[in-house]
Amino acid sequence: MTRTSISLPVNLKREMDAAEVNWSAYLRDAISERLKWETERNVAEAILINEKLRRKAPKGWDSAKVIREWRDRR
Numbered sequence: 104m105t106r107t108s109i110s111l112p113v114n115l116k117r118e119m120d121a122a123e124v125n126w127s128a129y130l131r132d133a134i135s136e137r138l139k140w141e142t143e144r145n146v147a148e149a150i151l152i153n154e155k156l157r158r159k160a161p162k163g164w165d166s167a168k169v170i171r172e173w174r175d176r177r
Contacts, residue, residue, distance in 0.1 A: 111119070119126060160166070
């Protein structure tokens, strides 16, 4: 594992020392949860962008025909 340092006000550190909490484990969990949230948010944002950019195909559109035309051009 790697180490990371943070700076805290003295009074906050005193309060933390008074509480019987494993702060390292707590912060690891909190950071992990935040990263999951960020990932989910990024996926949700990508989905919204995709929906905005997406267009309906015109009536009569034959995607297989278009793909075949492009393949035949090679």
